[in-house]
Amino acid sequence: MLKQQNTLGFLGPKGTHSEAVALYLNYKQAGDWNLFAYDTIYEAIQAVADGVIERCVVPVENSIEGSINITLDTLAHEVDLQVEQEIVWTVHNQLMTKYPKDVITTILSHPQPLAQCREYLKKNYAGIEIRQTASTAKAAEIVASGPPGYAAIGTQRAGELYGLTTMDTEIQDTLTNCTRFFVLTKIKKAVIAGANKTSLVCQIDGKKAGSLCAVLSEFAKRDVNMTRIESRPARTGLGEYIFFFEVDGSTQEQNVNAAILAIQQKSLWLKNLGSFPVTYVDENIKK
């Protein structure tokens, strides 16, 4: 594969939240990067690991629906990349249609926004057909070219791209609907300016009672604040897990560094995904 100079990969097509974040990064950080859309999160991450592109931006967690499993699993099992920065993106889901006067018969979207709007759909569109698509932008595309009565859940930008009309906005179940994105690179920098969060993944021998507690105590006794713990199957058998930890602070701080070294001793394996800065952005006020 040809190496693409100075390229930022994202989950396409145009009109996805991932593209919105990529556009924001290019604009705000004057990255002057070429943006390249991938069909799947897996392919975007793999392109960075293979050295085809320099970096990619991928979703890692949503405040309602939880982790993006493919991102966590790929980072844990298949590649050796570093988190360069995190973007916390406030998302606004819109219900959009081609013909605003239609009676809606079918609603299309990616499984994550559909799940985020579960209560809204149950209350307002009980019994109508829900169809899953590969992305929110794909849903908008199908609605634009589809029969009357189709509606898509997605971003305002997707609606604009495909000429749809917004029927309802802020339809997610809670108002605090954020998605966290990681910018991933292959080049491991020892220090990233402004880094205030550290992410790591490890596998613990789960056969012993209290082994997870013993690991967590390494954070607690050094007063390192753990902001997140997530278990995923270790893929070695039912009941065996790997754990993702996120903590406040960077490995430049002695207590964080010491805690990670201690946890490494108590783990079957440990991968440090890096220390990085976090930026909060609301898509509606992003410029």
Add this chain to the structure above:
Amino acid sequence: MLKQQNTLGFLGPKGTHSEAVALYLNYKQAGDWNLFAYDTIYEAIQAVADGVIERCVVPVENSIEGSINITLDTLAHEVDLQVEQEIVWTVHNQLMTKYPKDVITTILSHPQPLAQCREYLKKNYAGIEIRQTASTAKAAEIVASGPPGYAAIGTQRAGELYGLTTMDTEIQDTLTNCTRFFVLTKIKKAVIAGANKTSLVCQIDGKKAGSLCAVLSEFAKRDVNMTRIESRPARTGLGEYIFFFEVDGSTQEQNVNAAILAIQQKSLWLKNLGSFPVTYVDENIKK
């Protein structure tokens, strides 16, 4: 809604793994239950909570793909049900088509089996179209009535129901591919015969460093073996989580009971999902 006497709900349509488990329960446990297919996991659980049916069987975790979020979220946030029993079901994914000599152009399945077979698909069918369906049985149905070149990933039973031919079997990425199912009821029994596992969910004040560790230490210091921890968004804001714990033993055992009471004291809220027996079944040798 009319109350349906002695009914076991499951995720339909016919040919899903859930139906296979429901058939197994009826056969093995001589339940003589009426089986009723629901379109979604959410509807099956809600029917039990509403008293429309007595019990339902729903998937809760897969050994490769992890938790079934809708099951955990509904149990935590929306209903007050008890786990009556757990079935650990070894699944065998098959690639099936209508015309065995076709060149495959499109593979259809539910997102979970597609994820379970990710490596297989990448290696054998890179670049062909992958389409998500609402269930594995729906995929088989589409393939049976679709154009040449379509193939479905699903159970042997789904293939038989829709007249498909198996092209490849055991295509999941690891051989230990199990799915755990919960049988849920509204009636809370104090003691269930053979109960050897306990499940609970609680929200902890995550603002304090070490609060999760303090909770886990209640298990550890009583030598209660925690077999699983899973975090899910609390839906109150990014960075706030609820935790699902599973431990060996039942609340009839003094140490388990004491640990849960202690954790309740340290939690914002706690819900005991019950103590229940676990049965292991391989679908290919189930009779």
